[in-house]
Amino acid sequence: MSRKGWIYMTIGVLTLAAIFAMEYNKPKKVNWFPSYVSHHKIPYGTYVLNSLMEKHFPNKIEQVQKPPFELLTRTDSIRGTYFFVNETVSFGEAELNVLLDWVDQGNTLFVASDRFEQKLLDTLHLEQANVYNDGQLEPLFYLELSNPKLTSSTYKFTKDYYTTGFDQLDTLRTTVLAQVYTRSDSTDNIKKHVNTIKQSFGNGEILLTSFPKAFTNYFILKDTNQEYTAGLLSYLDTDKQIYMDNFHKSGKSFYTSPMYLFLNTKEFKWAYYLVLIGALIYIIFEGKRKQRAIPVVQPVKNQTLAFTRTIADMYFEKGELHLITKHKIDYFLEYLRSKLHISTQNLEDETFLRNLSMRSNTDLKDVKTLMGTISKLREKQYVTETELKNLNQKIQAFKANVDGK
Structure with a gap:
């Protein structure tokens, strides 16, 4: 709460206390009701x-x-x-x-x-x-x-x-x-x-x-x-x-009401009023609407890798290594176009190989070996597991050089 808010609250509390003090100390109002009851000490009691x-x-x-x-x-x-x-x-x-x-x-x-x-x-x-x-x-x-x-x-x-x-x-x-x-x-x-x-x-x-x-x-x-x-x-x-x-x-x-003792005694009456006022203040300040707890929303998981692995396992289990190899090569060539901004139309062109070597921070000999492996596997109808693993190792090594690892 700001300093100004505390000042206003203090003034309100002091004003309320002053009102209570004035009400408590003011002369008691005379009850002129004509009761004529034997134990009443009011003016018209007996x-x-x-x-x-x-x-x-x-x-x-x-x-x-x-x-x-x-x-x-x-x-x-x-x-x-x-x-x-x-x-x-x-x-x-x-x-x-x-x-x-x-x-x-x-x-x-x-x-x-x-x-x-x-x-x-x-x-x-x-x-x-x-x-x-x-x-x-x-x-x-x-x-x-x-x-x-x-x-x-x-x-x-x-x-x-x-x-x-x-x-x-x-x-x-x-x-x-x-x-x-x-x-x-x-x-x-x-x-x-x-x-x-x-x-x-x-x-x-x-x-x-x-x-x-x-x-x-x-x-x-x-x-x-x-x-x-x-x-x-x-x-x-x-x-x-x-x-x-x-x-x-x-x-x-x-009197049959139990409240008569409180309302007929000055001290008890004001104590009762203070309890009611306190309860009202509590309801006003504590009963107001509060901000509900914000639920924790788990971020959506990236299922791309899991999906890719699932598809790869499906191909691998069916023995379709040539399709896995084809997708692997297509994804790698897309990587070269988007990451290194280089055309992949002619993989055996000397200019292409030099540019790729310089942009990827990879030795020209290794680049020629990788591109030769890709060209050979693209033409084959049947790919062995060993060839697929060898291709994957060379591609991972190439990407490591690009990332400087």
Whole structure:
């Protein structure tokens, strides 16, 4: 690789390292997902709520992972308060009937949800309405408890532009526990909306609040908001068991994916990303097409000599020595014409013999002997093996002189 290529590669590596360092050290993004799961420490989890209830109500808290229908129909010894908190708690018709029958036996149902099923609202003669943050550029709601025996402070919530409340209450059967309102820019009187109620049902009672965020980590840990949450929880019967629902949740109560450990831990997550990036780089650089090995091509062998020997052996085996001699003489004369550039029309001409002697670096006597042998053998019809060998020796000696050997 050229020097310029190394410089570009170094700059790329340093840039990539700087990006990784910035990503690793940047503040962790806050997860505002409304999970309401008991072990989640995100803003809208309920880890703080469950920890405080375990602390202040020892041996009274039981975490329930199964649906209420299954718990209440298969177990007869369930007595106390069933506590539900989620963004939306939606019971099926059969499940709601089982819950209401259970409350009718002298138990308590506590549900914190933005929205409630219409059947439950109809049963309690309630209606829900939206409360909007009118006239304000920033979201701001005020919450307060209605019971004068509790704190008279007002608590702020600044995360939503609207919330829900209850409308058209049956005041003879319903007790208002908390209210919500927002200040308007107009001079009209502030209208407060009921967001938490309590109502008797048979031998038990039902508590509903349309502000489930009061039980989240963010709300409880914000300023003095825990006093508002404590005021709502003060209506629970602490002499009986409290069953904390973990089934009706927006978030996952447990994680089945083995990748959760890597992706939820900052160090493991970046180690996992680096492995993926390294694998991608390897594929890019090592997966590209490479030059295939060039096969070794054996050069074509010169089979002329082998062919000549084969033909000669064939003639020799058949005893046709005169044909071998004829071909031998013809090839030699062609050699003289092409190699020494001399005419071979008259082999006994004196001028021809002198020129051949000088050009071949051979004694004139030897040249005359060779040419005489050739002339004699060309006229014979039968050639002996000895004569053929003698001719071949003289021709080889002549060629050796030509080549200077």
